[in-house]
Amino acid sequence: MIMLEKRPQPSRFWVLATPALAVVLTMFFGGLLFLALGKNPFETIRTIFLDPLFSEFAWYYRPQLLIKGAPLVLIAIGLSFGFRAGIWNIGAEGQYIVGAICGAAVGLAFYPLESFIIFPLMILAGALGGMLWAMIPGILRVKFGTNEILVSLMLVYVAEQLLASMALGALRNPDGMGFPGSRNLAQYPSAANLELISGSGMHWGVVTALIVVIFAYVTLSRHIFGFHVRLSGQSPRAARFAGVNPGRLILICMGLSGALAGLAGLFEVAGPAGQVSIDFNVGYGFTAIIVAFLGRLHPVGILLAGALMALTYIGGEIAQSNLGLPLAAIQLMQGMLLFFLLAVDVLTNYRVRFATGAAA
Amino acid sequence: MMTMNRILAGAAVALGLATGAFADGHEKTKVGFVYVGPVGDGGWTYEHDQGRLAVEEHFGDAVETVYVESVPEGPDAERVMTQMALGGADLIFTTSFGYMDQTINVAGKFPDVKFEHATGFKQADNVSVYSARFYEGRAVQGHIAGQMTESNIIGYIASFPIPEVIRGINSAYLHAKEVNPDVEFKIVWAYTWFDPAKEAEAATVLIEQGADVILQHTDSTAPQAAAQAAGNVVTFGQASDMAEFAPFPRVSSIIDNWAPYYIARTQAVIDGTWESTSTWDGIAPGMVGIGEITDAVPAEVKASAEAMVESMRSGEYHPFTGPINKQDGSVWLSDGEVADDGTLAGMNFYVEGLTGDIPQ
Numbered sequence: 001m002i003m004l005e006k007r008p009q010p011s012r013f014w015v016l017a018t019p020a021l022a023v024v025l026t027m028f029f030g031g032l033l034f035l036a037l038g039k040n041p042f043e044t045i046r047t048i049f050l051d052p053l054f055s056e057f058a059w060y061y062r063p064q065l066l067i068k069g070a071p072l073v074l075i076a077i078g079l080s081f082g083f084r085a086g087i088w089n090i091g092a093e094g095q096y097i098v099g100a101i102c103g104a105a106v107g108l109a110f111y112p113l114e115s116f117i118i119f120p121l122m123i124l125a126g127a128l129g130g131m132l133w134a135m136i137p138g139i140l141r142v143k144f145g146t147n148e149i150l151v152s153l154m155l156v157y158v159a160e161q162l163l164a165s166m167a168l169g170a171l172r173n174p175d176g177m178g179f180p181g182s183r184n185l186a187q188y189p190s191a192a193n194l195e196l197i198s199g200s201g202m203h204w205g206v207v208t209a210l211i212v213v214i215f216a217y218v219t220l221s222r223h224i225f226g227f228h229v230r231l232s233g234q235s236p237r238a239a240r241f242a243g244v245n246p247g248r249l250i251l252i253c254m255g256l257s258g259a260l261a262g263l264a265g266l267f268e269v270a271g272p273a274g275q276v277s278i279d280f281n282v283g284y285g286f287t288a289i290i291v292a293f294l295g296r297l298h299p300v301g302i303l304l305a306g307a308l309m310a311l312t313y314i315g316g317e318i319a320q321s322n323l324g325l326p327l328a329a330i331q332l333m334q335g336m337l338l339f340f341l342l343a344v345d346v347l348t349n350y351r352v353r354f355a356t357g358a359a360a
Numbered sequence: 361m362m363t364m365n366r367i368l369a370g371a372a373v374a375l376g377l378a379t380g381a382f383a384d385g386h387e388k389t390k391v392g393f394v395y396v397g398p399v400g401d402g403g404w405t406y407e408h409d410q411g412r413l414a415v416e417e418h419f420g421d422a423v424e425t426v427y428v429e430s431v432p433e434g435p436d437a438e439r440v441m442t443q444m445a446l447g448g449a450d451l452i453f454t455t456s457f458g459y460m461d462q463t464i465n466v467a468g469k470f471p472d473v474k475f476e477h478a479t480g481f482k483q484a485d486n487v488s489v490y491s492a493r494f495y496e497g498r499a500v501q502g503h504i505a506g507q508m509t510e511s512n513i514i515g516y517i518a519s520f521p522i523p524e525v526i527r528g529i530n531s532a533y534l535h536a537k538e539v540n541p542d543v544e545f546k547i548v549w550a551y552t553w554f555d556p557a558k559e560a561e562a563a564t565v566l567i568e569q570g571a572d573v574i575l576q577h578t579d580s581t582a583p584q585a586a587a588q589a590a591g592n593v594v595t596f597g598q599a600s601d602m603a604e605f606a607p608f609p610r611v612s613s614i615i616d617n618w619a620p621y622y623i624a625r626t627q628a629v630i631d632g633t634w635e636s637t638s639t640w641d642g643i644a645p646g647m648v649g650i651g652e653i654t655d656a657v658p659a660e661v662k663a664s665a666e667a668m669v670e671s672m673r674s675g676e677y678h679p680f681t682g683p684i685n686k687q688d689g690s691v692w693l694s695d696g697e698v699a700d701d702g703t704l705a706g707m708n709f710y711v712e713g714l715t716g717d718i719p720q
Contacts, residue, residue, distance in 0.1 A: 272435035282432040320428045
């Protein structure tokens with residue numbers, strides 16, 4: 001019979017191996033699912049995981065991976081700090097929206113003036129907007145002990161209403177024939193977050209995401225703040241003794257994750273999306289939570305997880321279009337990924353023993 | 361990184377061997393469809409997909425169709441369209457208002473691919489626009505609803521404040537008011553085309569506020585179910601017949617019939633006669649159908665509603681025929697004057713008698 005034995009310390013090998021194992025399991029059971037739907041499982045898996053990278057049209061898909069992955073990585077890195085310290089910001093989607101609104105508003109305020117200073121100001125406004133939105137649950141938690149999970153989540157719905165009212169009101173394009181949505185920032189050179197090299201998919205958001213990954217890595221492994229974050233997550237009492245001010249830590253973690261989510265929103269609204277529209281947000285803030293955990297809350301892991309998530313999105317679209325796979329099957333497979341990750345996580349903390357029948 | 365690469369590389373080899381070459385003959389005409397909701401929404405997207413299936417049936421092996429469902433109206437839509445064009449599509453139908461700018465962008469990059477954008481107003485050499493005069497159906501709904509209501513309160517679940525939706529509200533209101541001067545409209549803006557939970561909630565709120573007729577401009581059957589649960593509330597099928605809720609609460613419906621148009625346009629591509637056009641068809645050519653009026657409606661009301669359908673079919677009656685004032689009391693159409701298509705296409709005002717403001 002099979003027994004689980006708790007490891008004295010989490011296995012370093014399995015910490016790294018479980019995400020890969022989860023991917024393999026997802027491919028296998030996903031393949032079974034596709035088989036049950038009457039599709040060739042090998043072809044389907046190849047379409048989802050490899051076609052975006054190696055097919056005939058990979059020159060188009062590879063840049064798209066960056067565009068799709070950058071906001072996920074940016075948001076997930078921010079979340080990972082809080083998650084490590086036991087601070088649960090679930091409302092990144094709202095902070096993403098508010099960051100986009102604030103950044104876009106700054107850009108639109110200058111229209112049609114052209115100046116190099118506009119885009120930096122927008123970036124600042126985007127980060128600030130996201131940060132302030134995240135500070136609401138942060139301050140409420142510190143001052144009144146409210147639950148930041150609930151408050152941050154609820155504020156997503158508030159942000160969505162704010163977005164709708166902005167797209168229909170204050171930020172609406174005056175030349176838009178009465179249709180909702182702001183002016184297209186991508187067509188306003190001073191405010192546009194365009195590709196730095198044409199056809200590469202590399203926009204400022206991608207660059208920022210990569211820089212943030214490096215910063216996060218250094219901070220977590222070398223800086224005293226990173227140490228405090230890790231300590232607070234592992235042992236709040238020990239952290240208190242080490243001089244960590246829990247209230248301040250909460251505010252910093254919330255503010256940081258909010259600012260990064262806001263940045264992601266700004267880069268999206270000024271570039272790929274182009275305008276503030278009623279349904280500008282497509283769930284990056286929520287998917288980033290999966291990305292953060294899939295990446296083990298580790299900056300490099302998050303980078304890989306973000307790339308993998310982007311891959312399944314884009315590959316999933318190809319599979320829908322080329323193979324006639326329903327969207328639900330793709331989503332099911334994405335869900336499997338997180339499910340298997342959590343399931344095989346048991347190997348990190350437990351050793352599997354095959355005991356003989358007499359034992360037990 | 362290493363692990364992941366090795367797995368992917370290994371999988372690549374395995375899959376390559378398993379599937380062999382992927383020959384794309386591309387002799388068939390390939391027609392792509394981009395959907396905003398799931399094909400199983402039972403409403404808007406369902407009917408577009410019925411149109412797609414009709415194309416398949418009509419042309420048999422000469423035509424291949426592909427579709428991607430639940431595509432968000434933003435950068436994702438642009439990628440899906442690009443991917444279809446790259447995949448060899450000759451004709452692409454983009455079936456939501458919010459795909460407008462994306463359709464124009466992608467069409468610019470693929471001058472040889474024909475695009476058809478539903479309910480939009482931007483044309484290009486290879487982009488046609490098409491829509492249906494749903495307001496004719498709304499007139500019939502208003503006519504029946506005004507006589508069915510006992511509380512004199514009609515609830516209206518609106519999606520987005522765009523001309524298409526506002527036209528529907530105005531048309532339904534004018535014809536309800538005509539038969540019942542005391543009628544009052546309560547309008548809820550759901551800011552979604554398809555979200556069963558939100559739609560059900562909106563329906564419940566309206567019913568609690570005393571509405572005993574619910575009109576919907578969203579795509580799911582959730583409001584029908586909510587009305588059924590409430591008991592004595594009348595509904596109308598939207599976009600699709602929604603006959604599973606007949607004979608009560610669903611007493612009639614507006615049915616979108618895209619099949620003839622899709623077949624005609626596909627034929628034009630095959631023949632090489634396709635041109636950029638703007639199509640706006642109503643009851644007469646059959647693009648808008650009125651679902652069976654059930655026996656839950658009094659016989660004389662049913663008769664007069666059917667007479668109204670006939671008068672629109674013959675072109676004798678236009679739902680927007682003066683005298684009609686705008687909400688602020690100013691004259692829009694003088695006695696006997698008929699609205700021109702330009703004003704209707706950009707309609708951004710309520711008619712006199714409606715309360716509340718269009719969200720700005």
